[in-house]
Amino acid sequence: MMGLTIAIPKGRLGNKAIEILKGAGVGSAIDEDSRKLVFNSENQSIEFILLKNSDVITYVENGIADIGISGKDMIMESSGDFYELYKMNIGRCKMSVAGFKDKKAFKDDTILKVATKYPETARRFFNSRGQKIKIIKLNGSIELAPILGLSDVIVDIVETGNTLKANGLEVFEDMYDISAVIISNKISYKFKRKEIKEIIELIRREDSNGQVN
Numbered sequence: 001m002m003g004l005t006i007a008i009p010k011g012r013l014g015n016k017a018i019e020i021l022k023g024a025g026v027g028s029a030i031d032e033d034s035r036k037l038v039f040n041s042e043n044q045s046i047e048f049i050l051l052k053n054s055d056v057i058t059y060v061e062n063g064i065a066d067i068g069i070s071g072k073d074m075i076m077e078s079s080g081d082f083y084e085l086y087k088m089n090i091g092r093c094k095m096s097v098a099g100f101k102d103k104k105a106f107k108d109d110t111i112l113k114v115a116t117k118y119p120e121t122a123r124r125f126f127n128s129r130g131q132k133i134k135i136i137k138l139n140g141s142i143e144l145a146p147i148l149g150l151s152d153v154i155v156d157i158v159e160t161g162n163t164l165k166a167n168g169l170e171v172f173e174d175m176y177d178i179s180a181v182i183i184s185n186k187i188s189y190k191f192k193r194k195e196i197k198e199i200i201e202l203i204r205r206e207d208s209n210g211q212v213n
Contacts (some may be wrong), residue, residue, distance in 0.1 A: 115145030
């Protein structure tokens with residue numbers, strides 16, 4: 001069997017992914033309490049690398065990892081060249097437009113100021129509506145932007161909506177459903193298709209409510 005390298009995002013999504021991998025019988029080598037970032041399975045057939053969520057796609061696209069687990073939000077923002085193989089049942093949330101309750105900011109002629117971590121995705125969405133926008137790229141605490149007058153609305157990931165409510169904001173519109181997706185390097189998929197399909201089948205059984213794209 002040819003060896004496989006699997007990229008896993010650190011953080012909450014990664015913890016859920018590791019749980020599924022362990023349940024599927026392939027992730028026992030991963031020790032979440034360790035500070036190590038690379039783990040090898042006992043028979044050395046699988047290497048796991050733990051990465052920042054936003055770097056998973058880069059490692060897969062460049063062939064350092066054969067497959068990786070990434071959020072659909074990262075995939076939509078990327079213009080990367082890779083295959084999306086399997087939509088998982090973890091990391092479910094929505095990408096939404098939000099702002100102040102009493103201030104619906106959509107107007108045809110005005111330029112809407114949009115604060116977001118996802119400039120490309122937001123641009124595509126508003127372009128499809130014919131809405132003129134100015135993108136303000138932020139990396140954290142997006143909710144602050146409308147509160148402090150930096151933007152009219154925000155585009156962000158929403159799970160419970162509690163952070164929005166706590167800051168006096170509400171969802172105006174859900175844009176996209178988001179979940180974790182298994183992606184593959186195109187060359188890896190050509191030469192290691194059998195191994196990749198076997199791993200995905202094991203994960204699919206454990207992640208039983210997921211759907212194949």
